Amino acid sequence: NIIWASVKLQKKLDQKTSVFFAPILRLNEDISAYEKSSIDIAIKRKILKDFSLQFLARTWFVPDAGDRQFLWLDLSYAKSFKKLKVSSYLRYHWALDIEGRTDADFLRWKANLFFLTKGKLQPFIGIEPWFRLNGAGELQRVRYEPGINYKINKALLLTAKYWWEESINLEPGFKFNIYVI
Numbered sequence: 001n002i003i004w005a006s007v008k009l010q011k012k013l014d015q016k017t018s019v020f021f022a023p024i025l026r027l028n029e030d031i032s033a034y035e036k037s038s039i040d041i042a043i044k045r046k047i048l049k050d051f052s053l054q055f056l057a058r059t060w061f062v063p064d065a066g067d068r069q070f071l072w073l074d075l076s077y078a079k080s081f082k083k084l085k086v087s088s089y090l091r092y093h094w095a096l097d098i099e100g101r102t103d104a105d106f107l108r109w110k111a112n113l114f115f116l117t118k119g120k121l122q123p124f125i126g127i128e129p130w131f132r133l134n135g136a137g138e139l140q141r142v143r144y145e146p147g148i149n150y151k152i153n154k155a156l157l158l159t160a161k162y163w164w165e166e167s168i169n170l171e172p173g174f175k176f177n178i179y180v181i
Contacts, residue, residue, distance in 0.1 A: 001030045004180045008040075016046040031179075036062045044076075052076045054089075068103060069096040085114035093130075104140075105133040112145070122149040124161075138169050147180075 008022040020042050028035040042056035053075060060068035071094045078087040088111045095103030112126035126145035132138055147161025163178040 002026060002028045002035065002176055002178045003031045004178060006181070017043065019043050034063070036060055050077055050079045052078075066099045066101055068101065069098060070094065070103075071096065080116065083116050085116055087112045087114065104136075106140075107131045107133065114149075120151045122151070123147070124149065140169055141165060141167050 004024055004026050006022050006024040008020055010018055010020040012018045020040070022040040024038045024040065026035040026037065027033060038058050038060045040056055040058050042054055044052055044054040046052045053073070056072040056074065058070040058072070060070075062068060073092045073094075074089040076087070076089040078085065080086075088109070091106075091108040091110070093106040093108055095105055097103060108128055108130050110126060110128040112124055114122055114124040116122065124145075124147050126143075126147075128143040128145065129139055130141040130143075132140040142165070144164045145161055147159060150158040150160075152158055159181070161180045163176070163180060165174075165176045165178060167173040167175070
């Protein structure tokens with residue numbers, strides 16, 4: 001059981017472009033011990049009516065294991081219907097190899113369904129398979145994601161979600177319960 005706690009600060013630069021900054025704190029061992037922290041910095045630009053591109057850099061600060069750096073390029077799609085919003089991204093997940101640590105690269109595809117309600121609560125579900133690159137060429141993990149957004153006011157949104165993440169085609173395998181706030 002792991003918790004990821006974060007605050008995301010976002011600023012629109014113009015009609016099509018926004019940036020965000022998000023520090024993340026991770027606790028593990030049944031949410032009793034500090035695991036690591038990271039900082040996300042991203043820029044997102046709308047390129048077509050329902051499509052956008054995002055570049056995101058995540059710097060990890062890992063005690064006693066060496067820092068890590070991920071660079072992600074996302075092609076995103078989002079469209080709202082009467083009572084449903086569909087959003088999806090295709091992510092190129094590039095992990096830089098730093099100080100002798102080799103991290104895997106992935107293609108990730110995330111699909112979410114948001115159930116549009118008239119109130120402040122918005123439930124959603126999602127799935128995200130991870131396809132391993134670096135010569136492996138196979139699906140190696142998947143995340144299942146139910147969650148809920150609570151609109152505090154026009155500028156503030158609280159999100160709580162649960163990730164059930166499991167390995168595929170890996171020995172030894174793993175299964176995680178991750179709570180994201």
